[in-house]
Amino acid sequence: MIHVEKPSDEKLEKLDVKSWPVWEKEISEFPWEYDETETCYILEGDVVVTPDKGTPVRFGKGDLVVFSTGLKCTWKINSPVRKHYKFG
Secondary structure (H helix, E strand, O other), rough: OOEOOOOHHHHHHHHOOOHHEEEEEEEEEEEEOOOOOEEEEEEEEEEEEEEOOOOOOOOOOEEEEEEOOOEEEEOOOOOOEEEEEOOO
């Protein structure tokens, strides 16, 4: 499952998103599997993640995205991405 929302500033502060590490990736496409839940906040980029046997989900700057444990998918980065992320 992929959950996307536009979080409030209050929610971002409560989650302490700014303390999370930052991940960056150039335009690319690659398979990925989540062995634990990941929550991320997109700082830059345009991404489409397609779950195996699922519907593509598009997200970008300003989105808070949660990927559930066990998700198998393909990431397609259409413009370079920067995100804060947290596992667990």
